[in-house]
Amino acid sequence: xxxxxxxxxxxxxxxxxxxxxxxxxxxxxxxxxxxxxxxxxxxxxxxxxxxxxxxxxxxxxxxxxxxxxxxxxxxxxxxxxxxxxxxxxxxxxxxxxxxxxxxxxxxxxxxxxxxxxxxxxxxxxxxxxxxxxxxxxxxxxxxxxxxxxxxxxxxxxxxxxxxxxxxxxxxxxxxxxxxxxxxxxxxxxxxxxxxxxxxxxxxxxxxxxxxxxxxxxxxxxxxxxxxxxxxxxxxxxxxxxxxxxxxxxxxxxxxxxxxxxxxxxxxxxxxxxxxxxxxxxxxxxxxxxxxxxxxxxxxxxxxxxxxxxxxxxxxxxxxxxxxxxxxxxxxxxxxxxxxxxxxxxxxxxxxxxxxxxxxxxxxxxxxxxxxxxxxxxxxxxxxxxxxxx
Amino acid sequence: xxxxxxxxxxxxxxxxxxxxxxxxxxxxxxxxxxxxxxxxxxxxxxxxxxxxxxxxxxxxxxxxxxxxxxxxxxxxxxxxxxxxxxxxxxxxxxxxxxxxxxxxxxxxxxxxxxxxxxxxxxxxxxxxxxxxxxxxxxxxxxxxxxxxxxxxxxxxxxxxxxxxxxxxxxxxxxxxxxxxxxxxxxxxxxxxxxxxxxxxxxxxxxxxxxxx
Numbered sequence: 001x002x003x004x005x006x007x008x009x010x011x012x013x014x015x016x017x018x019x020x021x022x023x024x025x026x027x028x029x030x031x032x033x034x035x036x037x038x039x040x041x042x043x044x045x046x047x048x049x050x051x052x053x054x055x056x057x058x059x060x061x062x063x064x065x066x067x068x069x070x071x072x073x074x075x076x077x078x079x080x081x082x083x084x085x086x087x088x089x090x091x092x093x094x095x096x097x098x099x100x101x102x103x104x105x106x107x108x109x110x111x112x113x114x115x116x117x118x119x120x121x122x123x124x125x126x127x128x129x130x131x132x133x134x135x136x137x138x139x140x141x142x143x144x145x146x147x148x149x150x151x152x153x154x155x156x157x158x159x160x161x162x163x164x165x166x167x168x169x170x171x172x173x174x175x176x177x178x179x180x181x182x183x184x185x186x187x188x189x190x191x192x193x194x195x196x197x198x199x200x201x202x203x204x205x206x207x208x209x210x211x212x213x214x215x216x217x218x219x220x221x222x223x224x225x226x227x228x229x230x231x232x233x234x235x236x237x238x239x240x241x242x243x244x245x246x247x248x249x250x251x252x253x254x255x256x257x258x259x260x261x262x263x264x265x266x267x268x269x270x271x272x273x274x275x276x277x278x279x280x281x282x283x284x285x286x287x288x289x290x291x292x293x294x295x296x297x298x299x300x301x302x303x304x305x306x307x308x309x310x311x312x313x314x315x316x317x318x319x320x321x322x323x324x325x326x327x328x329x330x331x332x333x334x335x336x337x338x339x340x341x342x343x344x345x346x347x348x349x350x351x352x353x354x355x356x357x358x359x360x361x362x363x364x365x366x367x368x369x370x371x372x373x374x375x376x377x378x379x380x381x382x383x384x385x386x387x388x389x
Numbered sequence: 390x391x392x393x394x395x396x397x398x399x400x401x402x403x404x405x406x407x408x409x410x411x412x413x414x415x416x417x418x419x420x421x422x423x424x425x426x427x428x429x430x431x432x433x434x435x436x437x438x439x440x441x442x443x444x445x446x447x448x449x450x451x452x453x454x455x456x457x458x459x460x461x462x463x464x465x466x467x468x469x470x471x472x473x474x475x476x477x478x479x480x481x482x483x484x485x486x487x488x489x490x491x492x493x494x495x496x497x498x499x500x501x502x503x504x505x506x507x508x509x510x511x512x513x514x515x516x517x518x519x520x521x522x523x524x525x526x527x528x529x530x531x532x533x534x535x536x537x538x539x540x541x542x543x544x545x546x547x548x549x550x551x552x553x554x555x556x557x558x559x560x561x562x563x564x565x566x567x568x569x570x571x572x573x574x575x576x577x578x579x580x581x582x583x584x585x586x587x588x589x590x591x592x593x594x595x596x597x598x599x600x601x
Contacts, residue, residue: 319461321456322463340463340465341470341473344463344470344473344474345473345474345475346475347474347475347478347479349441349443349461350443350461350463351452351455351456351460351461351462351463352452352462352463352464352465353449353452353453353456353464354449354464355453356449370453373453373457374453374456374457376457377456377457377458377459378456378457378459380459381458381459381460381461382459384459
């Protein structure tokens, strides 16, 4: 696996990141689902646009598994455009000239929010696996403390794709009075067995890396970048459709155009995946990957409400816009439809659009005119009801 | 486009039966439009009657167009998805020109009056004299302005006459609170006539239904 040895490993930056950091839970610690009281803890966040006078134009963007708070500006570590730069900006669906866009790094993440990379005050060493287990509901609790801190009574919108969509659903369920509209994209109310299985493959790849050292690699000056890269490679396949992979690469060979009769990256698709793996380890922490995937696995809004999803949204006044993509097999349309059925069962205000796309799960990050038109229309309609200019 | 121009456009574009349905709906009520198409009725009701409207539409293109216009619409099928809604969730459930395309019109009709305190149903009348004449004289399946498909391509799998509809409502214990019939040009026919004449001379029927 020598091909997966990335450039000189350096841990993702923490302290010197741009954006804001706030210490929360100092007075009253946050009671996590696992029973631990966490506090004080840090949430790193970034904002775009201006909060209006009555603080009614805030949109909380919830990032996905490998995303972070750098939604639209160039990324401080990779230098690449933010993961949702197509969606967020002046004149874009999440128009920064109209809305105040807020995005925070999830608890347990590795872009400035508290997580397993922090120092444990008891030992003086990084927590590693001693960090408490975090859930999607915990993320949302922390985000609620953040908007309390910012003095935002009600978010105009909570929006996110994939894992971000899980947070959106949790928000609408836990704090319906704090949310005017909710837009879960390519999401599900519970993580499926297949998705848990894929995550387990990724985690096992990390834990099988000898440099992982039972999660203690940071103290020992090592990094399990090979394991993390393999985890990323496996996951990345699930974000694409067969059709998209075929269109992009087919069976095309690397330069030279012939088999090497060895195990080097003969096929372009192999080279692409290795590149995905190698670049990922520069900006992501292996233990964070374990914690965040686990949080997604535990997410089950159905079970949380005694097996009846409609109970999660009883008497809700939130306006929902549920969006899925035809070629997404990781969070297929059937998952979104289950959410819509539950919302119908409580006569909630819901729109549901399935966007025709061959780009797979990642379509929510990409140039999809229908997605953008839908969101613009939905938000415009909702802004009118909210009395936003 | 100015607001007035938009309003004029909305008025001008509304299909004849939809205009009548819109006139029946009380301002400020909650409406579910089943088979809402491009959302013309919902758009109109939102603009002129401050209605809290929702739509269900089977074609994804129709749904996307609605949501892009700020309407709350989901992709769904009258036969399969009405059962999800709780009883009395809406003041009106509208089913315009869709009943004849459902697999189970009887079941759908029952769901409409369960979900809504009232239902408004419009459908093409298969008992009109034009249809009768075509079948009688030419021996061919009728093709009219309202029913413009050939038999092998029509989505209208459960056509009925006004009399059939009235009979079914009676069987289901559904009250007909108002009935309106339209002629071939979409004009309201004077309703002093007997059911038999209505059935013979109308191209469309529009019914306001209540629970039994």
